[in-house]
Amino acid sequence: MLSRELYKVTCERALEYLNKAGIVITENEKNNMEVAEYGLGEIDRIGLELIVYVNTDRCCAKELILFPGQTCPEHRHPPVENEPGKEETFRCRWGKVFLYVPGAPVQNPKAVAPKGREKFFTVWHEIELNPGEQYTLAPDTLHWFQAGPEGAVVSEFSTKSRDEFDIYTDPDINPAQSRKA
Numbered sequence: 280m281l282s283r284e285l286y287k288v289t290c291e292r293a294l295e296y297l298n299k300a301g302i303v304i305t306e307n308e309k310n311n312m313e314v315a316e317y318g319l320g321e322i323d324r325i326g327l328e329l330i331v332y333v334n335t336d337r338c339c340a341k342e343l344i345l346f347p348g349q350t351c352p353e354h355r356h357p358p359v360e361n362e363p364g365k366e367e368t369f370r371c372r373w374g375k376v377f378l379y380v381p382g383a384p385v386q387n388p389k390a391v392a393p394k395g396r397e398k399f400f401t402v403w404h405e406i407e408l409n410p411g412e413q414y415t416l417a418p419d420t421l422h423w424f425q426a427g428p429e430g431a432v433v434s435e436f437s438t439k440s441r442d443e444f445d446i447y448t449d450p451d452i453n454p455a456q457s458r459k460a
Contacts, residue, residue, distance in 0.1 A: 281316050289314050293328035293344040300432040302342060302375030304330060317352065318453035324393045327351050331440075336412040339365075343433040345376065345426035350393055353379075353400050353423035353448040359441050364418030367437035371408035375427030390425035399449035404435040408433070411449055421448070 281289070290312045297304060308330050309329035316326040328344040345351070369378060377390040382404030389407065392400035402421050406414050416422055418438075445454050 281314055281319070281322065285322070285432075286314055289322060289328060291307050292346065296346075296430055296432050297342065297345045298374070303373060304342070308332070315351075315454075317447075318455075319451060321393070323349060325350050325352055325396070334440050336439055337434070339437045341435040341437075341440070342372075343369075343431075343435055344377055345374075345424075345431045345433070347426055347428050347430045349430070350390070350425040351423060352396075352452055353402065353421060354445045354454075355419050355421045356426060356441075357419050357444060357446055359444050362418075362439070365437050365440060366416065367435055368413055368415040368422070369408060370413035370434045370436070371410050372432040373410055374429045375429030376408045376424050376431040376433055377427065378408060378422060378424040380404050380406065380416065380420060380422045387410075389427070396449060399447075403446060 293312060294309065304317055311330070313329050314322065314326065315329065316322045319325050323346060327349060332340040358364045369376070379390065379402050381402050384403035385405040388403055400423060402423070408414060416453045442454055447454065
């Protein structure tokens with residue numbers, strides 16, 4: 280689990296990235312920032328920082344902050360309670376993000392699967408998102424993403440987010456392992 284001190288340092292660093300992206304957030308949002316480290320203790324390699332603006336029965340909006348090379352691990356959003364699973368759109372606001380989905384694998388991927396966990400990254404069709412570019416994922420689509428060398432800030436717009444039901448390829452991942460203040 281993330282220590283209080285590492286949580287604080289990670290949030291302060293994430294705020295610098297939001298400033299670079301020109302994204303203004305409230306004090307309440309700053310105080311409720313989440314750090315998802317998935318129980319792996321490798322926050323600089325695997326994880327992300329996020330702010331949830333809204334998550335209702337119909338829609339969700341978040342900011343995702345990724346440090347250079349930081350990776351959100353491979354997962355999917357399965358059907359839950361008669362709903363098809365989360366549909367989500369990623370819009371790059373700052374930096375660069377490499378998104379991987381099912382399809383023809385790229386010959387020379389720009390992202391690198393985290394060392395020691397390569398076997399848990401199985402989809403390699405690459406979508407590069409630069410500021411202003413976006414991509415929409417259908418429900419239950421296997422995907423993962425990694426920030427480029429400067430890091431990235433990505434806005435996520437989706438149907439209701441139920442992260443506790445997400446299915447990860449890596450069995451060591453605990454999606455409940457995120458920390459708030």
